[in-house]
Amino acid sequence: MAAIAMPKSSQETLAKREKIVADLQKIVPGEGVICNEIEMRPYETDALTAYRQLPLVVVLPESVDQVSRVLKYCYDNDVKVVPRGAGTSLSGGALPLEDGVLLSMMKFNRILEIDFENRAVVTQPGVTNLGITKAVEYEGFYYAPDPSSQIACSIGGNIAENSGGVHSLKYGLTTNNLLGLEIVLITGEVIRLGGKHLDCEGYDLLALLTGSEGLLAVVTEVTVRVLQKPETARAALIGFPTSEQAGKCVADIIAAGIIPGGMELMDKLAISAAEDFVNAGYPLDVDALMIVELDGPEAEVDDLLQRVSTIAEQNGSSYLRVSQSEEERNTFWAGRKAAFPAVGRISPDYLCMDGTIPRAALPQVLQDMQELSKKHGLRVANVFHAGDGNLHPLILYDANKPGELAAAEAFGADILRLCVRVGGVLTGEHGVGIEKRDLMPEMFTEDDLKQQQRIKCAFDEKQLLNPGKVFPVLHRCAELGIMHVHQGQLPFPDIPRF
Amino acid sequence: MEETKGEGFHPGTAQELEAVIKWAAAERTPLEVIGHGSKRKWGRAVQSAHTLRVSGITGIIDYDPAELVLTVKAGTPLQEVNELLKQHNQELPFEPADLSAVLGTTPSQSGTIGGVLATNLSGPRRLKAGAARDHVLGLEAVSGRGEIFKAGGRVVKNVTGYDLSRGFCSSWGTLAVATSFSLKVLPRAAKECTLVLWGLTAQEASGAMSEAMGSSAEVSSAAHLPQGIGSLAHHNSATLLRLEGIAVSIDYRLEKLRRILARFTSQDVLDKQNSKNIWVNLRDLSPFVGAKNPLWKVSVSPTAGHKVIAELEKRFAIRWMADWAGGLIWIEMQGNEPHDVPLRRIIADNGGGHATLLRASAELRASIDVFQQQPEALRGITRRLKAQFDPHSVLNPGRMYASI
Secondary structure (H helix, E strand, C coil), X not given: CCCCCCCCCCHHHHHCHHHHHHHHXXXXXXXXXXXXXXXXXXXXXXXXXXXXXXXXXXXXXXXXXXXXXXHHHHHHCCCEEEEECCCCCCCCCCCCCCCEEEEECCCCCCEEEEECCCCEEEECCCCEHHHHHHHHHHHCEECCCCCCCCCCCEHHHHHXXXXXXCCHHHHCCXXXXXXXXXXXXXXXXXXXXXXXXXXXXXXXXXXXXXXXCCCCCEEEEEEEECEECCCEEEEEEEXXXXXXXHHHHHHHXXXXXXXXXXXXXXXXXXXXXXXXXXXXXXXXXXXEEEEEEEEECHHHHHHHHHHHHHHHHHCCCCEEEECCCHHHHHHHHHHHHCHHHHHHHHCCEEEECCCECCHHHHHHHHHHHHHHHHXXXXXXXXXXXXXXXXXXXXXXXXXXXXXXXXXXXXXXXXXHHHHHHCCCECCCCCCCCCCCHHHHHHHXXXXXXXXXXXXXXXXXXXXXXCCCXXXXXXXXXXXXXCCCCCCCCCCCCCCCEC | CCCXXXXXXXXXXXXXXXXXXXXXXXXXXXXXXXXXXXXXXXXXXXXXXXXXXXXXXXXXXXXXXXXXXXXXXXXXXXXXXXXHHHHCCEECCCCCCCCHHHHCCCCCCXXXXXXXXXCCCCCCCHHHHXXXXXXXXXXXXXXXXXXXXXXXXXXXXXXXXXXXXXXCCCCCCCCEEEEEEEEECEECCCEEEEEEEECCCHHHHHHHHHHHHCCCCCCCEEEEECCCCCCCCCCCCEEEEEEEECHHHHHHHHHHHHHHCCCCCXXXXXXXXXXXXXXXHHHCCHHHCCCCCCEEEEEECHHXXXXXXXXXXXXXXXXXXXXXXXXXXXXXXXXXXXXXXXXXXXXXXXXXXXXXXXXXXXXXXXXXCCCCCCCHHHHHHHHHHHHHHCCXXXXXXXXXXXXX
């Protein structure tokens, strides 16, 4: 296990474990409290499996009232809480704490209301992302954000991570498709935000909660917008002799005013791994492969595909195939969607990074990444949400070789620093969690991070919800409150006055 | 020039702004924060000793059309932003309104980009394209403590830390004063047209808009003008459905929409310029310009809009129009007495939402809740956020709620 410092365990909490378990059993009776080691094992990690920790106890509430009482109990007794959805976080957001209650929301698994007239679905947070689409597709509707883990990940987890997916270029992230929430604060207070109407009055707490990685509140109900499915979707596979040409083509398509439903890129190593795995019919003699999907009415899709093909030719494309059937379109995507496991077949282990960069920096970043690959002595395969500038470099390593995990982590950190240097960010959609926590100062100053923690203090002053995630240093809220000001003097006498 | 109180601060840089706010915090002296002052008559009046005008922090920082990202200083005139984007065939997709006419303000200019985002001001296309806040990627600001900070970034996909940049939209300058924003922009549509359905009742219009929005016709705006509201609906109510995109696509979708709504036999199509004009009129609330009567902005679930109207019409004399497929209703109350309590009661009885007083006399604005009172637990969060970012209440105190 790699080493990342977690907050010091409270000996007092650990010593009181039996009493805490008994008290929680009074709130959530029956099988809703799990305290033996074997049954707690499945909760010891999420999809960032390099890190494991058994929780103090696992609680699976099934009503808002139970959630409220569990949280209030933890608040009153200074017990930490780690909320968990389906446990598919790639950044360790749901990693348990030795002295913390693991609050699983997976019994909140019902869709509460489908309102086609208002194009809204009200659901409990444990319903899967794909479950929402499944519930409305008989009327031709779907829920737009589509993270790769959509078959398993919960909508509550999507709120925590502000999940995206291949279609977020055109249809937005979770935050853009969310209408309302019911949340429970650590104090047990229940708050409803938004609803089926647009644009909440007051401070935009929906925005603050979306992507807050379980540090602000526990979500107990979600209202999302659903959309009518586009009539047609067609994809084109476009190959380029060099990554630079592909990167330029992405920028040119956007500059031409075309917003594709999805626009993905893979580099040579990713292409061959994917092709070996699923036989998607990818060309193997190209350095970069683009998948562009256009959706909408048929006439529009045909027109745009023509324009995209022309732009690709102008950028020196050497391969072009347009899907002629829904089956063929799905095959194009099958390779891309299987890219991670495909890379898993050519290397014992891999580390998946998640930076975002301005699109224009793509050729430069690809080149620099090859340099870094040589420096660290490890291979890297690249798949991107190119339209969004969201990179997923997969660093190949072997955990059984001494030092390789550390080398891979150092390589990953270098890639993220590179992203920040070209004007990008540490994480586009996987979250900070524990994985990128200690890199936060690469992007933010101390003052920037202080403002973030002030949000935390307004919601959870005792810092009991998911501590150890996102922030490298936990300031006590009282400490953040101190103001250093020079009293009394008028500022800059030369500031223009009216 | 608008009225200026006390020391009128007019910083030109983030550092000068920082110095002003640090001083105000140290002196515990409140500031009214304005850009051009175009929305000064909206919201609660601020009890402040001094005016802090941020329109001097102006200019485009970075704009690469191929990135679809614009980084701009907060005091930049909205007009300048719109013109720059238009030169590159792009736009702010949420089409923010110019409210100066309806509010009866006579500012030197019609608003800054900072003012648009501080109020999360979005026009008719908000229905499909999302609100102002949906297009914010990052910001730089100075908090009420006088700390310069940044949040977010210049890329569309970013989950690094809390989403302060979206979160600070619609905070009316009560938490921090922004100095710059990075915004997502989009290409302008090549073509647009608007299908008009004549003579529908409010209820029929609600059904028609709901059906249109639930189809794959990709309607980008949907509004209803009752008879007598604006010149288009002078003789007959008009239900408006806007289509935007490339020509082949619009032709096809228009045909489809007409088929879906064929039961409404009296139809017309407004071509490009007429279509543009009507949506600008709606966006800027032209039908309500000139009057002084209280004007309310009501946000409810789209199918509840006509029910709220029906209830109100039983009790009060009103003029109104519906946007956002019925989810946004502008209601002009005849007479100057406070209607906040019954209005909010009716909204609560019809599935919930909120009513914000957009325009009213200073006396009325001072005597009722311009923004709806929040339930206790939510009010607690609001207060604590204010206390965290502006502990000495120097930024726009009282603009939204008493002392906030």
